[in-house]
Amino acid sequence: MSLLNGITISIGDELLSGKTVDSNNAFISTVFSRVGIKISKKLIIGDVNENIKKALNWSLAEADVVTITGGLGPTHDDITKQALCEFFGVELKTHPEILESLKTRFSKRGFEFPKSNASQAEYPANAEILHNSVGTAQGMYFVHDGSHLFVMPGVPAEMRAITNEQIIPRLRDMTGAIQESIDIHSIGMPESQLYEVTKPVLDEYKGAKVAYLPKHFVVTIRVSYDSEEVGENAEKLAEIYARLSQQLPENIYGRNDESLSSVVGAELLKRQATVATAESCTGGLIASMITDISGSSDYFNTGFVTYANETKMAVLGVQEETLMHGAVSEETVAEMLSGTLERSGSDYAIAVSGVAGPTGGTEEKPVGTVYIGVAGNTRQYIKRFQFGSHRVLNKQLSAFTALNLLRLLIRDEL
Secondary structure, eight states: OOOEEEEEEEEOHHHHHTSSOOOHHHHHHHHHHTTTEEEEEEEEEOSOHHHHHHHHHHHHHHOSEEEEESOOSSSTTOOHHHHHHHHHTOOEEEOHHHHHHHHHHHHHTTOOOOGGGGGGGEEETTOEEEOOSSSSSOEEEEEETTEEEEEEOSSHHHHHHHIIIIIHHHHHHHHOOEEEEEEEEEESSOHHHHHHHHHHHHTTSTTOEEEEEEETTEEEEEEEEEESSTTTTHHHHHHHHHHHHHHOTTTEEEETTOOHHHHHHHHHHHTTOOEEEEESTTTTHHHHHHTTSTTGGGTEEEEEEOOSHHHHHHHHOOOTTGGGGOSSSHHHHHHHHHHHHHHHOOSEEEEEEEOOSSSOOOSSSOTTEEEEEEEESSOEEEEEEEOOSOHHHHHHHHHHHHHHHHHHHHTTOO
């Protein structure tokens, strides 16, 4: 097993200006580390031909593996292929099969094929083409003085597809390295507290590498082992997940590619149950998160966005006297839940009402006050939360929290 040094190059003026966040680098670093490639340096280069060539020259002299993302589109500012041609001293070569595939792609969508898109069938003559299964710009592979160069489009979904399907298998063959890992997702507990609670369990597993990765409202615990044989540590990783899930059932909700929405969907499918939502301050975000999952029509019935008090009364049957307690109250959310179950015919319901901010708060109910309720046909659970002062974050945190409460209700853990 050999470990190799890597450098990533991201191309685009929009990355330098800060208008676009370079999420590609984080993904490349993560997946490359699993096959023995340690990214030691990351470069961001504007759309300048000479600067791209200088970055290439330096990086290929310094690293075993170099990646480039960006600049492969059909417009005038996409100059990566031209810079590669000049660097390697070759011409662009047209690939007829790619050109025909592009024309077919546009035709199926009912669009006329733009002449500018023909350039996406042209690649440096010395490039090995890496098939892009989700887009029109193909990836490329070069070997130069013993170093390996991989070039990908900057669109994250396309970059990820080429990386997973085309690049990782090649790198795994080069290094013989395997990093077996598990990502354990949690919600509702700060990183520092999660660390203190889980550390005694994780310390029992010698040789395991542990990282705590906070992102918005979720903290992921990544546990990994280096090995030379696939599956060598699979039982240990499964055991770790089982133990932490048992230790923190309210917080640990999934692993690896599982999202909170997909986990909730799986629980509903398992029980052949359905859910509907009633949202005030979240404005339909919870319904959107549920329906982000393919196949959600099997368990999601409908969503009510009842922002105004009049709508709460007309659509959900909330009583006017109930609203005397305030739209943001346990009493109102309770009737939103009952109305949602009755009008949708669903097995479960979610209801949310709160003060998203930054205005509208009172001394009794400051900005960030949110009542979140979940209900089944025999049980209702409502809790008051005090979030922060940022409107969008309050909406998102309310949605995540609501889905987690539904998960717990379905599993009889509330």
